[in-house]
Amino acid sequence: MDYQFKDIEKKWQQFWADHQTFKAEDKTTKPKYYVLDMFPYPSGAGLHVGHPLGYIASDIFARYKRLKGFNVLHPMGYDSFGLPAEQYAIQTGQHPAITTEANIATYRRQLDQIGFSFDWSREVRTSSPGYYKWTQWIFMQLFNSWYNKDADKAESIAKLVSHFEQNGSAGINAVCDEEILSFTAAQWKAMSNQEQQAELLKYRLTYLRESTVNWCPALGTVLANDEVKDGFSERGGYPVEQKKMMQWSMRITAYADRLLQGLDTIDWPEPLKEMQRNWIGKSVGASVKFPIDNAANIKSLTTNHYIEVFTTRVDTIFGVTFLVIAPEHELVDVLTTPAQKADIEAYITKTKKKSELERMADAKTVSGAFTGSYVLNPLNGEKVQIWIADYVLAGYGTGAVMAVPSGDQRDYLFAKYFNLPIVPIIDLQKIDIEADPTKEGKYINSDFINGLTYKEATAAVVAKLEAIGAGKAKVNFRMRDAIFGRQRYWGEPVPVYFKDELPYLIEESHLPLVLPEVDKYLPTESGEPPLARATGWNYKPHPNPTRKGGLSEQAANYRETADPVYYEQLKEFSQAHRNQPTEAENILWQLLRNNQSGHKIRRQHSIGQFIADFVSLQKGLVIELDGHHHKLNKEADDARTEVLNHFGFTVIKFTNDEVLENPTGIVEKIKLKLDSLPDRDKTLLSGDADSEVKVSPTGGDLEGADAFEYELSTMPGWAGSSWYWYRYMDANNDHEFASKEAIAYWKDVDLYIGGSEHATGHLLYSRFWNKFLKDMNLVVEEEPFKKLINQGMIQGRSNFVYRLIDELGRGTNTFVSYGLSKQYQTSPLHVDVNIVENDVLNIDKFKKWREEYANAEFILEGGKYICGVEVEKMSKSKFNVVNPDDLIERYGADTLRMYEMFLGPLEQSKPWNTNGIEGVFKFLRKFWRLFHNDAWEFTVLNEEPTKAELKSLHKIIRKVEEDIDRFSFNTSVSSFMIAVNELTDLKCNKRSILQDMVTILSPYAPHICEELWVLLGNEAGTLSYAPYPKFNAAYLIEDEFAYPISINGKTKMNLSISLSLEPKDIEASVLANADVQKYLDGKAPKKVIVVKGRIVNIVL
RNA sequence: GCUCAGAUGGUGGAACUGGUAGACACGCAGGACUUAAAAUCCUGUUCCCGUAAACGGAGUGCGGGUUCGAUUCCCGCUCUGAGUACCA
Known part of the structure; x- marks a missing residue:
């Protein structure tokens, strides 16, 4: 048979799924290898052709490693909390869980048909409670920790408390807030619990902090910097204001230095590391205190009598001619003299109108105002003017800068503009037209460092500053603590409640704190986050619903209807089912939970010996979802219905497809049914007569007088992705985020593939959480991703048609081929790339594409319509989106896989272009034909291979090994x-x-190889774990080599010479050759270079 | 501005440590098979001069350098892409 890719691919994808071929082993003597793709967000648009690029590469690598004898962990899952689903929910009222579920189903279908070797038994979703329980748990560990600088690691907050109890605050060297209290042990003990908690919050690794955000009152939400344009929201164009807000933050700055050091230990692309280094922004310099002149006479100057600055060029301190502080600086009022008051106030008013972004963006205009006060240069006592200017930001460093106009261009412009002195400080400085930041040369005008070099001067100045107590060497980081709260619905709830305005963790046994239902996914009218809409959603820490005096309510409720004989077993089953719901079950559950139908619905609840998918105990209605399984067991199914009827239950059934197609319609039907039913007769189920149906309490609907408010913001998008690679190690563990054994075995990710757009987000936060988990002894590696490869972006490749324009500038219905378009007046229009092949327009398809083109006319070149081409972003509006589904339909997954790899180097960005895909398809067909005769009958001989055949084989064995390794x-x-x-x-x-x-080709084109593997007589499914063929160099040894003979470096001819000859003999044999003699033209060569096995070069 | 990456035929790209530039594929041109088309197969295809061909010259963004020999190493520049920014 000819190569029938459709049948073959379907068959093997089904086989792999049925046999769990790629399930990673947990207990094995094989070495481990962990290949991971960056977590995808399941967007509504599905996969486009750019997404699978990295997945195909990682899949080839994973399959190759299996052939090489490794136990490979290659999982996939979904980072399924996120903004798009929430936006959609706001617009349509559709629960984000449902949208997300549908999107995941699309992703899964698309991933499956490319033939990836994922271990789907480990799939995770950040939005499922079984997963985010552990995200919340890690948050709790961060809350319960502080960073001990002396130990250079995070430690338990209990340890800090015991230190406070014994020694007070003395001797603590922590990364913490700036305004911490100093106290003795006795003073600590005398504090109220609330005071103590308030103080501890300043140390915790996740803490509440007031931060400024872009608040849009009209949208009732916080916007990111790039969602704000000129003070208005990008969406809708509503005004945006700066608002202070209490926000959860993560003390990532505690790890700044370790995040930087760690970069040297990991195998990542250099540009990516560089980005992280820049982001962390370590600068080594010094902090210097400039005493305020005449401080004693300035009223209300109570605390600091100096202004502190940070500088990376402390060597230039003698060039300081003025000081600039931020307009918001706390000392501005105090320092402003009466004469300058009007100026300063006018300037501050002006500044307030600018956003932080605008202040940073405007680099050209120089502005500022003099305060009228002075500081003294701590090293020579010179008086230095204090100015305010908006280029200095209060939030960065100390909010003050020492200005050195000779060395810093910004200071130079400022000095020129306001006529301030410019003092050269290095003999080689050229400062006639601009500042010169050089470090070359010797210092001048600089007191005791005159004549020294940069290094000497820096050391001398720091030593002097330290000696007189006016400063010290200091390291500064650009990175700031990360804000960890979002005023959104579709994210992990923060496991925190508030008592007396202070945050406390909920009890661990109450995890997960499940996202409550709300009526709308919008902020409340008073501007609170959407979670404030959840009714009765608050926390009551006690009494603890554990089984002190018997079963918990929930468990009792469960036992109520279960057959006692099977109780334990049933409980286990239903728990497992709940953790791994099918798509349809999950969607339906989101719509039925929390009495949304007006009735309490339970899921995976046991009745007699059975487990019902959903049940209302009150009404006795069982709702069953049918998959394939039930269809196959019609008899058993009917029997089960009969028994349930006997117990007083009504059974209604829906198929999975019905639910997926129209979930709300199904819910309507269920509601109608429930409303029409009388209450169930409970006497029918044995032992059930006098038990009372109770609504089981969840963490959410506990009622009581002393219930507390939960935190109402949710976690940001990066929370769930900051630890997910550990969950894959032990994805179904209910007791821990991953077991100790699993972590000890899998350790870290050996190969991580993804885009560089995550450089300063996900990849930095993940490293931070990993280091924290390491400090807590929960994981074993300091760095999570040993080797990382950036896949390049796939750009779009747009095609254009050129519409003829008439004399009046109007478009006509005539289109000119690209080559002729310059001879006419035309305007280019995007045309769908899917009706263009090799830049030739399919005219029939074009006419059908849009009604208005049905009668279009064409000016052709060579009988064809050639389209113009441009590389742009891939986007629907440009009609250049190529969907992998279409290509798989036409050529099959194996061709798509190989073509995406064939396109060019993985790391390089490139435009998608389907032009070469035919060649790859032809190759696979040619490969198939090697195994078949002219009549397409499978024909393979057991003969001894020839030397030439062995040579071809061993060349490719080695080549593929080398290529995959790099x-x-x-x-x-x-x-x-x-x-x-x-x-x-x-x-x-x-x-x-x-x-x-x-075997060698199977990682690249697995389906065709599985088929041929079986045709060759091997057992189905064994190919994935077959040994990779062993390379034998002996087959590649040559006796002769065709030496290129060059004259003065230009190749003229080739001469076959035995490889056993030594350079001297080669030279003789070459010079004796008649053709060579012709080139020499009787002249004697000056020199002959012979490189054995490479080249001969004759120099004349 | 700074940092990083890149620039090779009509196109995607190859050449791994300095040693035959353009592998492989697309496209294009010509041919075979066919009533025809599709499919398939064969031949050619860096450019220029010349041309039946041999042959000759130029050539890896531009200008220099090192070397017997440079796409590869060094110096200077141009352009493209990515990141980042009054960061003190």
């Missing part, structure tokens, strides 16, 4: 083509050669 997948695809071309020329159909070829 992630050069495109070159290995080319090599496969060469090998198959060679074997075709040799008419090779020898089993020993072809079977090895199948």
Whole structure:
């Protein structure tokens, strides 16, 4: 048979799913290898052709590692909390869980048909309670920790408390807030609990802090910087104001230095590391205190009698001619003299109108105002003017800068503008037209460092400052603590409640804190986050619903209807089902939970010996969802219905497809049914007569006088993705985020593939959480991702048609081919790339594409309509989106996989272009044909292979090994083509050669290889774990080599010479050659270079 | 401005440590098979001069340098892409 990719691919995808072929082992003697793709957000648009690029590369690598004898962990899951689903929910009222579920289903279908070897038994979703329970748990660990600088690691807050109790605040060297109290042990003990908690919050690794946000009252939400344009929201154009807000923050700055150091230990692309280094922004310098002149006479100057600055060029301190402080600086009022008051106030008013972004963006205009006061240079006592200017930001460093106009361009412009002195401080400085920040040369005008070099001067100045107590060497980081709260609905609830305005953790046994239902996904009218809409959602820490005097209510309730004989077993089953719901079950559950139908619905609840998918105990209605399983067991199913009827239950059934197509319609039907039913007769189920149906309490609906408010903001998008690689190690663990054994075995990710857009977000936060978990002894590695590869972005490639324009500038219905378009007046229009092949427009399809083109006319070149081309972002509006589904339909997954790799180096960005895909498809067909005769009958011989055949095989064995090791997948695809071309020329159909070829090719094109593997007589499913063929260099040894003979470095001809000859003999043999003599033209060569096995070069 | 990456035929790209530039594929041109088309197969295809061909010259963004020999190493520049920014 010809190569039937559709049947083959369907068959093997089903086989892998049925046999769990790629399930990673937990207990094995094999070495481990963990290959991970960056967590996808399941967007509504589904996969486009750019997404699978990295997944295909990682899949090839994973499959290759299996062949090489590794136990490979290659999981996939979804970062399923996020803004798009919430936006959609706001617009349509559709629960984000449902949208997300549907999107995941699309993703899964698309991923499956590309033939990835994921271990789906470990799938995780950040939005499922079973997952975010542990995100919340890690949050709790961060809350319960502080950073001990002396130990250089995070420690338990209990340890800090015991230190306070014994020694007070003395001797603590922590990363913490700036305004901490100093106290003795006795004073600590005398504090109220509330005072103590308030103080501890200043140390916790996650803490509440007031921060400024872009608040949009009209939208009732906080906007990111890039959602604000010129003081108005990008969406809707409503005014945006700066608002202070209490926000959860993560003390990532505690880890700044370790995050920086760690970069040297990991194998990541250099540009990516550089980005992180810049982001962390470590600068080594000094802090210097400038005493305020005449401080004693300034009224209300109570605290500091100096202004502190941070500088990276402390060596330039003698060039300081003025000081600039931020307009918001706390000392501005105090320092402003009466004469300057009007100026300063006017300037501050002006500044207030600018956003922080605008202040940073405007680099050209120089502005500022003099306060009228002075500081003294601590090293020479010179009087220095104090100015305010908006280029200095209060939030950065100390909010003050020492200005050195000779060395800093910004200070230079400022000094020129306001006529302030500019003092050169280095002899080589050239400062006639601009500042010169050089470090070369010797110092001048600089007191005791005159004549010194940069290094000497810096050391001398720091030493002097320290000696007189006016400053010290200091390291500053650009990175700030990360805000960890979002005023959104679709995210993890923060496991915190408030008592007397202070945050406390909920009890661990109450995790997960489940996201409550709300009527709308919008902020409240008073501007509170959407969670404030949840009715009765508050926390009551006690009494603890544990089973002191018997069963908890929930458990009792469960036992109520369960057959006692099977109780334990049933409980286990239903728990497992709840943790792994099907798509349809999950969607339906989101719509039925929390009495949304007006009735209490339970899921996976046991009745007799059975487990019902959903049940209302009150009404006795069982709702069953049918998958394939039930269809196959019609008899058993009917029997079950009969028994349930007997117990007084009504059973209604829906298929999964019905639920997926129209979930709300199904819910309507269920409601109608429930309303029409009388209450169930409870006497029918044995032992059930006098038990009372109670609504079981969840963490959410506890009632009581002393219930407390939960935190109403949710966690940001990066929370769930900051630890997910550990969950894959032990994805179904109910007791821990991952077991100690699993973590000890899998340790870290060996290969991580994804885009560089995550450089300063996900990849930095993940490293931070990982280091924290390491400090807590919960994980074993300091760095989570040992090796990282950035896949390049796939850009779109747009096609254009050129519409003829008439004399009046109006568009006509005539289109000019690209090559002729310059001879006419035309305007280019995007045309759908899917009706263009190799830049030739399919005219029939074009006419059908849009009604208005039905009668279009064309001016052709060479009988064809050629389209113009441009590289742009891939987007629907540009009609350049290529969907993998279409390509798989036409060519199959194996072709798509190989073509995406063939496109070029993985790391490089490139425009998507389907032009070459035919070649890859032809290659696979040619490969298939090696195993078949002219009549397409499978024909493979058991003959001994020839030398030439063995050479082809071993060349490719080695080539693919080398290429995969350096992630050069495109070159290995080319090599496969060469090998198959060679074997075709040799008419090779020898089993020993072809079977090895199948193994080598299988990571790239797994479906066709599985099929051929079985045709060759091997057991189905064994290919994925077959040993990779062993390379034997002996087959590649050559006796002769065609030496290129060059004259003065220009190749003139080739001469075959035995490789056993030594350079001296080669030279003699070359010079004796008649053709060479012709080139020499009787002249004696000056020099002859011979490199054995490489080249001969004759210099004349 | 700074940091990083890149620039090779009509196109995607190859050349791994300085040693035959353009592998492999697309496209294009010509041919075979066919009533025809599709599919398939064969041949050619860096540019220029010349041309039946041999042959000759130029050539890896631009200008220099090191070397017997440079796409590869060094110096200077241009352009493209990514990140980042009054960060003290």
